[in-house]
Amino acid sequence: MMTFAGNLADLAEHLEIELLPSQRAKLQAALDLELRSMQTYDDAWPAIELLAARGIKIAVCSNLAWDYCEKARLLLPGLDAYALSSECGLMKPDPMIYRHVCSALGVQPGNPADTDPGRVLMVGDSRKCDEQGPRACGILGYHLDRGGAGPLKSLLDFSAAVVESLDVEQE
Numbered sequence: 001m002m003t004f005a006g007n008l009a010d011l012a013e014h015l016e017i018e019l020l021p022s023q024r025a026k027l028q029a030a031l032d033l034e035l036r037s038m039q040t041y042d043d044a045w046p047a048i049e050l051l052a053a054r055g056i057k058i059a060v061c062s063n064l065a066w067d068y069c070e071k072a073r074l075l076l077p078g079l080d081a082y083a084l085s086s087e088c089g090l091m092k093p094d095p096m097i098y099r100h101v102c103s104a105l106g107v108q109p110g111n112p113a114d115t116d117p118g119r120v121l122m123v124g125d126s127r128k129c130d131e132q133g134p135r136a137c138g139i140l141g142y143h144l145d146r147g148g149a150g151p152l153k154s155l156l157d158f159s160a161a162v163v164e165s166l167d168v169e170q171e
Helices: 008-014 021-037 044-053 066-075 095-105 127-135 155-170
Strands: 059-062 081-084 121-124 140-143
Touching (some): 008 021, 008 066, 021 066, 044 155, 059 095, 066 081, 081 095, 121 127, 121 155
Parallel strands (some): 059 081
């Protein structure tokens, strides 16, 4: 489902699931309600602006069903790249999706065997998909724990740490 390029009706047909018109309408209404309720976290745009002001390329790499992709682009317009699973046919933690987003950004991940794997960074809420998966292919992946259990509690924490590391490098 997360790599299928088609809407809810297309997916039902592809999976050979017969839906009565009333069932289809009910499912579509629930999906539409969820899509209307989607929003970014309050720290998303300040974090993006902080990084963009330093010339850092920014992308979204996400496992999303087809119907969610347009909403993601509307909520986060103008980024440098988007790697959305149902659009590219790849899902995190498959290394190919990380390579895909790097290619879309025009950057190269480092070598995971190196002590300094490169300057491509990723942050997200899944240890497996946003920290371990990227690190396995040379991207510095970081886990964001909005519950406060980890060192990164917000996107602003992450962005500030990135900017601070750039400032230290330039000294």
